[in-house]
Amino acid sequence: MSLTRRDFARRSAATGAGVALAGSVGALATAPGALAATDDGTEELAGAEDRKGGHGIGYGPLVSDPAGLLALPAHFSYKVITYSGKTTLESGEPTPSNHDGTATFEGPRGTTLLVNNHELAGARAQWPHPVPLTEGLVYDPAAAGGCTVVEVRRGGEVAEWVGIAGTATNCAGGSTPWGTWLTCEETEDKAGKNGFTKDHGYVFEVDPYDRRANRAPHPIKAFGRYAHEAVVIDPKRGHAFLTEDASGPNGLLYRWVPPHGFKHGRGQLRTLAEDAGVLQAAKCFDSGGRFVDDLSRATKIGTTYGVDWVDVPDRDAKTVSVRKQFKDGEITRARKLEGMWWGDGGTYIVSSFAREESPVAHDGQVWFYDPKRRTLTLKVLLGVNPDPSKDGAFDGPDNITVSPYGGLVIAEDGEGVQHLFGATEKGRTYPIARNELNIGTEAEPEYSEFTGVTFSPDGRTLYANIQTPGIMLAITGPWKRQR
Numbered sequence: 119m120s121l122t123r124r125d126f127a128r129r130s131a132a133t134g135a136g137v138a139l140a141g142s143v144g145a146l147a148t149a150p151g152a153l154a155a156t157d158d159g160t161e162e163l164a165g166a167e168d169r170k171g172g173h174g175i176g177y178g179p180l181v182s183d184p185a186g187l188l189a190l191p192a193h194f195s196y197k198v199i200t201y202s203g204k205t206t207l208e209s210g211e212p213t214p215s216n217h218d219g220t221a222t223f224e225g226p227r228g229t230t231l232l233v234n235n236h237e238l239a240g241a242r243a244q245w246p247h248p249v250p251l252t253e254g255l256v257y258d259p260a261a262a263g264g265c266t267v268v269e270v271r272r273g274g275e276v277a278e279w280v281g282i283a284g285t286a287t288n289c290a291g292g293s294t295p296w297g298t299w300l301t302c303e304e305t306e307d308k309a310g311k312n313g314f315t316k317d318h319g320y321v322f323e324v325d326p327y328d329r330r331a332n333r334a335p336h337p338i339k340a341f342g343r344y345a346h347e348a349v350v351i352d353p354k355r356g357h358a359f360l361t362e363d364a365s366g367p368n369g370l371l372y373r374w375v376p377p378h379g380f381k382h383g384r385g386q387l388r389t390l391a392e393d394a395g396v397l398q399a400a401k402c403f404d405s406g407g408r409f410v411d412d413l414s415r416a417t418k419i420g421t422t423y424g425v426d427w428v429d430v431p432d433r434d435a436k437t438v439s440v441r442k443q444f445k446d447g448e449i450t451r452a453r454k455l456e457g458m459w460w461g462d463g464g465t466y467i468v469s470s471f472a473r474e475e476s477p478v479a480h481d482g483q484v485w486f487y488d489p490k491r492r493t494l495t496l497k498v499l500l501g502v503n504p505d506p507s508k509d510g511a512f513d514g515p516d517n518i519t520v521s522p523y524g525g526l527v528i529a530e531d532g533e534g535v536q537h538l539f540g541a542t543e544k545g546r547t548y549p550i551a552r553n554e555l556n557i558g559t560e561a562e563p564e565y566s567e568f569t570g571v572t573f574s575p576d577g578r579t580l581y582a583n584i585q586t587p588g589i590m591l592a593i594t595g596p597w598k599r600q601r
Contacts, residue, residue: 175600176540176548187589189552194595196551199276199581200234200268202247202588207266208279214238214266215247217583217590219290219348219457219517220570221299223326230270230574231326232581233281233299234590235288237569238262241312247588249283256284257335258316263288265301267326268590281324282335286314289363290348290457290517290569291321296383299324300338302346304363306439319343319435321360323387331385339392341374342433344440348458350465352489356382359465359487361455362441365475368412368451370441371400371467371487373427392434398427399440402450402494413452413469413483413494414476419545421496423450425487452476452483457529461520464488466497468515470531481513481532484541498526498541506534512547517569522577524600529582531567538568538582542600551593553584 177191188196202215218235225231238245242262249264265281265288282301289304306319320337341349347363356376362369375396380386402410402423410416410423431443441451454470469483484498503513514532521527525542527550538551551568558564566586573580580593 175542175546177550177595177598180549180552183554186554186556188591188593189554190593191550191595194593196594197274197592199232199270199590199592200266200278200588201590205276205278207250208277209250209252211250212247213278213588214249214264215245215586215588217585217588218288218569219292219301220572220581220583220590221291221293222572222574222581223293223297224575225269225326228272230579232268232270232572232590233301233324233326234266234268234570234583235291235301236263236265236588237287237289237304237585238264239287239305250280251283252280254333255280255282255335257282257322257337258284258286258314258318260284260313260315261286261318263303265299265324267324270592279329281326281332282322284335285322286312286318289346290361292349292351292458292460294323294351294382295353297325297327298384299326300349300351302349302360304345304347306343306345306435317343319345321346321349323385325384328384336388338387338390339434340387340390340394340397342372342397342430342440343435345369347456350458350460351382352460352465355489356380357489359458359467361458361467363454363456363470364439364441365453367441368453368475369455370444370449370451371455372430373398373400397430397433399430399444399449400494401426401428401448409447410450411446412472412477413450413485414472414478414480416483416496417478417480417499419496419499423494425492425494456516456531457518459519459526462486463490466518466520466526467494468518468528470514470516482515484515484518484526484528498545503532503534506532509535509552512537512539514567516567517571519572521600522573523597527571527573527580529568529571531569534565536565536567538571538580540600548600550580551582555584555589557586 180189200213205213214236216237218237220234223231245262248262263285264283267281269277287305291301308317321341325331345364347361349360358374360372377395452469453472453476456468456470467485482500503511515528516531517529530537536553553565556563570583
């Protein structure tokens, strides 16, 4: 049933304001030590509690790494799990490059299993370390991307093997309630381009536990063909929510509603017909019933929109890209819709940044969609970073996870210095790590983005990737509840 503008306006009026629908949060500061809004609307200097000997947020300043890889707070440490071109798979072939979205699963006998995307776009020949074309696991032999499965054992030993190969631009994705990984192709390339033998722009399922289940890869065409970024599954309703990272025009937020009687589970997505269920795009409106054309319009933390869902005409985009099938006024767009993570009864959704292709510029938003109320609430807003080359400011959020210690942990994909940073439930930020691997020159340094941020099932280890050249890291230390 559609949530009408009148219903939303009535609900907003009854609760006092749109913000009250999901609870007010403080403004997210763009740097440690910047001014951050507190619960009562006043301002205080972030980190002041630490200087007074109280219980501040975060873990203190980052300490530079003598090895030139990862700066961490005092008493934290890291371990390299995989390193493209240096570590090897079980087959003896090198670990593929360009690590991206990742999820963890509790493995047998105390092990941790991770499924790791490799975002390799274009022709396979241009990549020195593509995902190996393992027999039986290949969708398109001309494509370089895919996923590997990494097993971290109690003694610290690591094993890695191919989960799927022959896919393209495997960016983010999402874990499922039944313990598999959905890997997303961030491309719209069709057969014939880059030498591809098949169309791309789909979602595929990878089972970290059963290698046989990954044989003969089959795209989930019911989820549509577009520049997929991430996906989450609503464990209660069975809906899939999906983001699109695209521009010209900006991308869309999607919802897939399963067909009547469909039950999720291992291998069930493979059984879906290409047109199974309904794929829809989000259409937002404010508490006054006014249509919202782009999410960048929201310039205040706590802004809440009602959401309707509009059916996609041609989900396989046979002639026209899905996002171009809608006229102005029919749907709500957003620039660089990126990572998603299910938690707190809904899904957190990232819009990485907005510039001239959007109505209002910003350096990052995190939204929360409440499926019960059908509302989208702005939780995090980063102002435009005036100098990304300087350490301290955060910009360009990308992959995201809900922390077992409260709040969010976010991987930065901005300009200049790159961080992992946390955001508390009150909207305060703190640094967790800084990439110190310079892949540029001394005169013009360059630092790759962080990706694949996710905690181990027991919450003791934070895994994250440096995308280029492709390094998976395990971070441990005195984690604490962020209040």
